[in-house]
Structure formats: C-alpha cells, structure tokens
Amino acid sequence: MSATKQKILKTSLDLFNEMGITKTSLRGIADKAGISVGNLQYHFKKREEIVEALYFQLVEEMNHKFIIPKEKLFTSFLSTFEKVIEGFYAYRFFLLDFVSISRKHQKIKYHYRDLTKQREQIALALFDQLIKEGLFRQELLHDEYRNVYKRIEILSNFWFSSILIQEDTIKETTIKDFSKVILQSVYPYLTEKGRGEFSALYPKSIKEQG
Known part of the structure; x- marks a missing residue:
C-alpha cells in the first residue's frame, strides 16, 4: 500500500471517529491529509470505498488478535477480550454507526455475517478445549456456550x-x-479451578467474602 493511501486511511479513521461518517467529506479528508481531492480520488473515488477499506483493515487486525496460542490457553483467552476491545475502540465509528453502515454497504454486511459464523466456530472449539482442561464447566442448557458467544x-x-x-x-x-x-x-461458567486461575490473574475483581 502506498504512503499516500495509508495517509488517507489514517486521516479518514481519525475524522470518522471524531465527527462520524456523514459529517466527513472527501474535501475534509483531503484537506486534513494535506493532499488534493483529485489525488484522494485517484485512490478512493467515493467515501464508501474508504469505509470498506477501513472495515477490511479492521478485520485483518482482529484476525491477528483472535489467534490464541495453546500455551497458557486460559490466560490468552481472557487477555484476548481486552485486546479486541482496544482494537474496536481504535475503529469506534463502526460501532457507533454499524447498523447504518451495514445497510449501505452490502459487501460489509455479507462479509460480516460470514465472519461471525467463522468466529463462532472458533469460540465454540475454544470453549470445548477449556472444558477439557477443567477450566469451564459442562453445558447445563442446550447451546449454552453458543449463546454465551452470541451475548458477547x-x-x-x-x-x-x-x-x-x-x-x-x-x-x-x-x-x-x-x-x-x-x-x-x-x-459464572468457570469451574473451581478456573475461578482460582481467574482470581490469580484479576485479584482486584474478586469480592472478599466476609
């Protein structure tokens, strides 16, 4: 990716986060990036193309965060939540306008639908492994862990x-x-062993019994 294209995406991300998509024009992006509108449109003809490019950039970054090493699985599992949340914050305009974006961008909508299904399977396999290691309890309800993933x-x-x-x-x-x-x-889904490891990782989170 060229330096100019990277600058356009970085500038657009900053402006989208600050002002929202609808209040950010190509002219505003070009002025902030210090380039002409013509130069910007050489790389992205429409604002929608920038939104899509930022979406796939976010997906790529999140894909790396979702790689959980098997060593210290439980620790990695919990820390992944924090990494993912930080990643979302960096692209927070998506979270603030996601319904509107998905309606306007069919490419994003259908990609996200498929991506969610893939990540659900990854999460369920991870829950199974944590159950085998005695850190999560067995399911008590039908599709219980599938619904845990959906709530998250x-x-x-x-x-x-x-x-x-x-x-x-x-x-x-x-x-x-x-x-x-x-x-x-x-x-609430942790076993006694899992809660012990959780307490060791997040001692300030545990309420003292007295």
Whole structure:
C-alpha cells in the first residue's frame, strides 16, 4: 500500500471517529491529509470505498488478535477480550454507526455475517478445549456456550452506542469498564479451578467474602 493511501486511511479513521461518517467529506479528508481531492480520488473515488477499506483493515487486525496460542490457553483467552476491545475502540465509528453502515454497504454486511459464523466456530472449539482442561464447566442448557458467544458479540457490537446515549464521549475508563463487563460475563461458567486461575490473574475483581 502506498504512503499516500495509508495517509488517507489514517486521516479518514481519525475524522470518522471524531465527527462520524456523514459529517466527513472527501474535501475534509483531503484537506486534513494535506493532499488534493483529485489525488484522494485517484485512490478512493467515493467515501464508501474508504469505509470498506477501513472495515477490511479492521478485520485483518482482529484476525491477528483472535489467534490464541495453546500455551497458557486460559490466560490468552481472557487477555484476548481486552485486546479486541482496544482494537474496536481504535475503529469506534463502526460501532457507533454499524447498523447504518451495514445497510449501505452490502459487501460489509455479507462479509460480516460470514465472519461471525467463522468466529463462532472458533469460540465454540475454544470453549470445548477449556472444558477439557477443567477450566469451564459442562453445558447445563442446550447451546449454552453458543449463546454465551452470541451475548458477547451483541455486547461488543452495541456497547459504545449504549454509552453515548448516556454520555457525550467515550473515555479510556469506558474501555476498562467494558473489559470488566466481558470478563465477568464468563466468570459464572468457570469451574473451581478456573475461578482460582481467574482470581490469580484479576485479584482486584474478586469480592472478599466476609
């Protein structure tokens, strides 16, 4: 990818995060990047092409974060949540306007649908492995862990929109709060062994019994 194209994507990402897609024009992106509109349109003819390029850039970055090494599986599993949330924050305009974006961009909509199915299978295989290692309990309900994954997916997609209904901006503390919500959502499924390892990793999260 050329340096100019990288600059356009970086500038667009900053402006989309700050102002939203609808308030960001090609002229505004070109001015901020210090290039002409003609130069910008040589690389991206429409704003929609920039949105799609940023989507696939995000997907590629997330694919790397979803690679969980088998060594120290439980630790890696939990830390992946935090890495993914940080990654989402860097592209937060998607989370704030995802429904609108998916309606306007069929390519993104169908790719995301297929991607979700793939990641669901990865998550279920991971849950199975954690059960075998005695860290997660067996399912008590039909499709219980499939629905755990779905709840985490829904939280990830719409958490930031929910926050902005109540607050004006998304802060660093918001990211930490969201990490806590996700981590605590898997805690009830841990075995005694799993809870012991969780407590060792996140001692401040555990409420003292007294």
